[in-house]
Amino acid sequence: MGKKKEPDLSKMSQLLLSGATMLGESCPDCAVPLFKKNENIFCPNCERKAVYIKNKDEIKKIEQTISLGDATNQLRDVLIGKITLLTNQLASEDTPNEITNTLEIIEKILNIIQKIS
Numbered sequence: 448m449g450k451k452k453e454p455d456l457s458k459m460s461q462l463l464l465s466g467a468t469m470l471g472e473s474c475p476d477c478a479v480p481l482f483k484k485n486e487n488i489f490c491p492n493c494e495r496k497a498v499y500i501k502n503k504d505e506i507k508k509i510e511q512t513i514s515l516g517d518a519t520n521q522l523r524d525v526l527i528g529k530i531t532l533l534t535n536q537l538a539s540e541d542t543p544n545e546i547t548n549t550l551e552i553i554e555k556i557l558n559i560i561q562k563i564s
């Protein structure tokens with residue numbers, strides 16, 4: 448872990464004079480602005496190269512979509528299994544009430560499957 452210390456302003460101005468540019472982002476460890484020189488991004492305070500994830504939010508979103516996709520796939524498999532079960536049940540039912548109840552449940556499940564497909 449980077450130790451918190453006062454930003455070295457003379458070092459920072461030297462970096463600017465040497466052609467480095469100060470970035471809008473700051474170091475996650477010490478909150479000092481990050482510098483960029485020769486395509487390297489680094490913290491002048493921690494004297495470490497910064498690992499720079501540009502589209503952090505975008506990556507997060509993609510990860511969420513992937514895990515949600517896994518969950519919905521799993522749900523779909525379970526629901527299809529339930530429909531098979533209910534269809535077998537329906538075959539053995541002979542009162543209108545039972546049949547209606549079972550069909551309502553199947554309808555609900557089909558709606559969910561449609562929504563997540």
Ligand SMILES: [Zn+2]
Pocket residue numbers: 449474475476477478479490491492493494
């Ligand atoms: Zn730093």
